Amino acid sequence: MKLNEANMGNTEWPEKGYFVPSFDRKAMIKKTITQPKWVHFGAGNIFRAFQANLAQRMLENGWDDTGITVVEGYDYEIIEKMYRPHDNLSLLVTLKADGSVDKSIIASIAESCILDSTNESEFERLKEIFISDSLQLATFTITEKGYSIKNAAGVLLPAVEKDFAEGPECPASYIGKVSALLYERYMSGEKKIAMVSTDNCSHNGDKLYDAVHAFAVAWTGNGKAEKGFLDYIEDENRVSFPWSMIDKITPRPDDSVNELLKKDGVEDLDPVVTSLKTWVAPFVNAEESEYLVIEDKFPNGRPQLEKVGVIFTDKETVDRVERMKVCTCLNPLHTALAVYGCVLGYKKISDEMKDPALLGLVKNIGYKEGLPVVTDPGAIRPQEFIDTVVNVRIPNVFMPDTPQRIATDTSQKLAIRFGETVKAYSASDELSVSDLKFIPLVYAGWLRYLMGIDDEGEAFEPSPDPLLVKAQSYVKDIRLGDTDEDALKAAVLPLLKDDTVFGLDLEKAGLSDLVISYFAQLNAGKGAVRATLDRYCK
Numbered sequence: 001m002k003l004n005e006a007n008m009g010n011t012e013w014p015e016k017g018y019f020v021p022s023f024d025r026k027a028m029i030k031k032t033i034t035q036p037k038w039v040h041f042g043a044g045n046i047f048r049a050f051q052a053n054l055a056q057r058m059l060e061n062g063w064d065d066t067g068i069t070v071v072e073g074y075d076y077e078i079i080e081k082m083y084r085p086h087d088n089l090s091l092l093v094t095l096k097a098d099g100s101v102d103k104s105i106i107a108s109i110a111e112s113c114i115l116d117s118t119n120e121s122e123f124e125r126l127k128e129i130f131i132s133d134s135l136q137l138a139t140f141t142i143t144e145k146g147y148s149i150k151n152a153a154g155v156l157l158p159a160v161e162k163d164f165a166e167g168p169e170c171p172a173s174y175i176g177k178v179s180a181l182l183y184e185r186y187m188s189g190e191k192k193i194a195m196v197s198t199d200n201c202s203h204n205g206d207k208l209y210d211a212v213h214a215f216a217v218a219w220t221g222n223g224k225a226e227k228g229f230l231d232y233i234e235d236e237n238r239v240s241f242p243w244s245m246i247d248k249i250t251p252r253p254d255d256s257v258n259e260l261l262k263k264d265g266v267e268d269l270d271p272v273v274t275s276l277k278t279w280v281a282p283f284v285n286a287e288e289s290e291y292l293v294i295e296d297k298f299p300n301g302r303p304q305l306e307k308v309g310v311i312f313t314d315k316e317t318v319d320r321v322e323r324m325k326v327c328t329c330l331n332p333l334h335t336a337l338a339v340y341g342c343v344l345g346y347k348k349i350s351d352e353m354k355d356p357a358l359l360g361l362v363k364n365i366g367y368k369e370g371l372p373v374v375t376d377p378g379a380i381r382p383q384e385f386i387d388t389v390v391n392v393r394i395p396n397v398f399m400p401d402t403p404q405r406i407a408t409d410t411s412q413k414l415a416i417r418f419g420e421t422v423k424a425y426s427a428s429d430e431l432s433v434s435d436l437k438f439i440p441l442v443y444a445g446w447l448r449y450l451m452g453i454d455d456e457g458e459a460f461e462p463s464p465d466p467l468l469v470k471a472q473s474y475v476k477d478i479r480l481g482d483t484d485e486d487a488l489k490a491a492v493l494p495l496l497k498d499d500t501v502f503g504l505d506l507e508k509a510g511l512s513d514l515v516i517s518y519f520a521q522l523n524a525g526k527g528a529v530r531a532t533l534d535r536y537c538k
Contacts, residue, residue, distance in 0.1 A: 001265045003282050005087040008105070016264045018091075019104040023059045032066040032110035035134040038303060041115070041178065042141035043072040043079060045250040048090050048106060049286035051139060051198070055108035057308040064303055067108040069129060073115030073174050074142070077274035082282065083112040091266070091283035093257050095398030101260070102288075115177050117170045123177075130181040131188035136300045137196055138178075140208065144201040146174055147211045163215070167224025179215035182239065183225055186232045192299035194240045198292065200247070202322060202416075205295065209233075209241035242295035243315050245322040247330070249289075249399055253281040289393050293321045293379055311379045320377035327420040328370035329386040332442075333362040333394065334406050335417050339445045341403025342462070343529050344455050349403055353395040357530070360537035363390060364438040372431060373424035404463050410446060411467035411501055418442065419503020426509060433510050440511050441536060443502070444518030447492055448529060450475045455529040471495060483520040492516065 001012050005025075013020045040051055047070065058064040070088075072079045083090075088109040094102040113129075114122045129135060140146070149160040156164070163176035168183045185191050195212070197204035216233040219225035233239055253271065261269055261283060271281040292305075296312035306312055311321075325331065337352045340361070344352075352358045366386050374382045393399075418439050425433045450472050454460050457480055462468060474495040482488065489512075496506040496515060506512045521532045 002267050003086045003089050003091060003105070005089070008089075008107070012265060013105065017103055018264075019102070021056060021060050021105065021107045023062075023107075025107050028059060028065060028067050028108075029110040032069065035066060036069055036129045036132050037064075037066045037134055037136050038139070039069045039071060039129055039135065039137075040139045040141070041071045041073060042143075042146075043070050043083065043112065044141060044280075045253070045284045045286070046141050046246075046248065048284045049092055049250045050246070050248050050290055050292070051141070052090070052106050052108050053092055053104070054292075054305055054308050054310065055303075056104075056106055058303060058305065059108055061307070063307050066134075067110040069111045069113060070109050071113045071115050071126065073177060074146070075274050075276045075278045076114045076116060077272070077276070078278060078280050079112045079114050081272045081274065082280045083109070086282055088112050091261065093261070093283055093285040094288050095257070095285055095396065096288050097392045097396040097398075099397070101257075101398075103261075103264075115174070117172070117177050117180065126181055127184045130185045131191070133191060135185075135191070135193060136302050137194040137298060139196045139198050141198055142174065144199055144204075144207065146199070147197070147207040149173070149175060149211050149214055164218035165222070167219055167222075168215075175211040176215060179212050179219075182212065182233070183219070183229055186229050187226070190228070190232055190238060192238050194242060194298040194300065194302065196242050196244060196294065198244050198246045198294075202326070203243055203319070205241040205243040212241075236297065237299055240297040240299055242297045243318045244292065244294040245318055245325065247289075247291040247325060248286060249393070249401065250284060250286040251399060251401060252279060253283055254285050254398075257283065257285045285398070287393060287396055287399055289388055291321075291325075291380065291385075293318050313379050317377050317379050320375050321380055323420070324374050324377055324380070324382050324385065326416055328374040329366060329382055330389050330393075331413070332370065332417040332421075332439075333366055333389060335410060335413055336362055336365055336442045336445070337394070338403040338406035339410065339442060339449045340529070340533065342407050342454075342460060343445065343449050345460075346403050348397075349401045349406065350395055350397045350399055352403065353390075357533035357537040359390075361438060361441065361533065362394075364537065365442070366390065369436055369438055370421055373421055373428065407449070407463040409465050410449075410463070411465050411471055414443070414446070414501055415499075415503030422502075422509055422511065423504060426504075436511065437514075437536070440514045441518050441532075443496070443506070443511070443515045444522055445529075447475060447495075447515070447519045448522040451478060451480070451523075453480055455527060457526045467501065471501075478523065480523060481525050483524050485516050485520050488520055488523075489513075489516050492519065 055068045090106045092104045117123050159173040163171040168180035171177050197208040216230045220230040293311040295315045341352050346352050425431045474492050496512045
């Protein structure tokens with residue numbers, strides 16, 4: 001059983017439980033190449049598990065007759081060593097919480113391209129696509145970093161600075177190349193298009209717009225592009241940059257899934273590790289749950305993706321859905337499990353959900369403290385969303401996510417994941433900050449985590465965090481067993497008052513004393529973290 005076009009008809013696929021699409025793939029490829037409608041930048045796992053599967057379901061139900069052109073602009077070897085050798089086919093293994101799996105051949109990718117302006121044939125093909133009247137949308141999963149044109153100090157990246165000066169002829173930066181393709185579309189008749197970021201970051205459409213707009217400003221300002229190009233980019237009736245909220249867990253391909261496929265007789269499953277250290281396999285594994293909410297702003301029309309579960313709405317609703325997820329129903333629960341999971345020695349988030357105290361902690365954070373102040377976006381019901389998170393998604397044993405990974409950059413997450421709820425309580429006429437008991441327990445858990453000592457008294461290495469050294473400086477003189485609250489307060493209060501970390505001054509908010517009290521209890525000695533969680537959460 002080889003994953004390629006010639007073996008699509010192999011009867012062993014359905015016999016072994018694989019879904020094999022029945023649409024005319026050759027006709028789809030031919031039409032997509034001549035009349036492209038949807039191009040996607042970013043050939044990674046989330047794309048193969050989500051967007052490519054959406055397109056497949058559209059094709060399989062007869063709701064569309066064109067597929068997707070996928071473009072990779074960071075690691076070209078993904079296309080050269082994985083997509084093209086398998087005729088742009090891949091396997092999707094959906095890992096369900098009940099322990100079962102669904103296996104599908106994903107055949108909706110008509111063409112794979114490389115975003116390399118120095119490769120004439122590759123870049124010319126992309127220009128052909130971008131001047132097509134039929135092109136309706138370009139979607140993106142290039143990570144939040146992909147939209148950056150400046151470094152942490154606010155200085156233009158060297159490739160971007162060079163591209164600004166030299167214009168759209170042969171740009172080197174990612175967004176420079178995307179902007180050059182948009183310039184081709186402008187020059188071919190100012191044709192309309194939607195540029196849709198589906199990366200998991202706040203107000204993602206604005207991030208893409210800001211990056212592209214910077215190129216348009218630079219190029220029109222120095223005469224490298226026609227003046228009208230800037231007007232084109234700034235006119236949302238011609239080029240739109242919708243906001244979106246995406247939510248689907250697609251971990252790195254798991255060894256257990258690899259073994260499952262091998263037992264089925266699937267050949268050539270060995271992953272490729274590229275020279276850029278990208279790990280890519282012919283299959284992707286993902287959870288069953290998925291959400292994609294997009295601002296409905298498509299100047300040149302769009303596929304009817306609402307037929308396959310995509311929610312199209314207005315910008316304000318997208319924002320509310322994102323806040324519901326990030327501030328209440330998912331991300332805060334993950335962070336709570338990450339902090340305590342590291343201190344308690346857990347290696348899988350799913351195992352933590354079997355711990356009665358940790359389960360009680362996340363339920364209280366989500367249901368008791370979060371839901372009363374969440375804004376119901378309407379498009380997705382918060383109660384239903386959090387029910388799925390708590391009962392299906394996080395406990396899914398197939399999801400090999402770790403508290404150590406999720407604990408990365410915790411200092412950057414606390415303000416939005418918990419601070420917004422605290423602010424809502426402060427502003428409420430019916431609720432009081434003093435009602436909050438479990439969010440402060442997470443803050444105290446983070447202080448305990450910063451000590452780098454687990455509940456057995458053994459050292460562990462906290463996850464990477466840009467503020468780790470600074471944050472740890474507040475606890476560096478605290479020893480396991482120190483419980484004097486006055487001494488602890490003198491050490492950590494400056495950190496608790498840092499509104500850049502917590503989103504507000506916890507002392508002014510009235511929470512610092514409770515946090516310090518919890519911290520003292522968590523630090524009482526070996527086993528104190530377990531005892532404290534059992535005391536308040538079971």
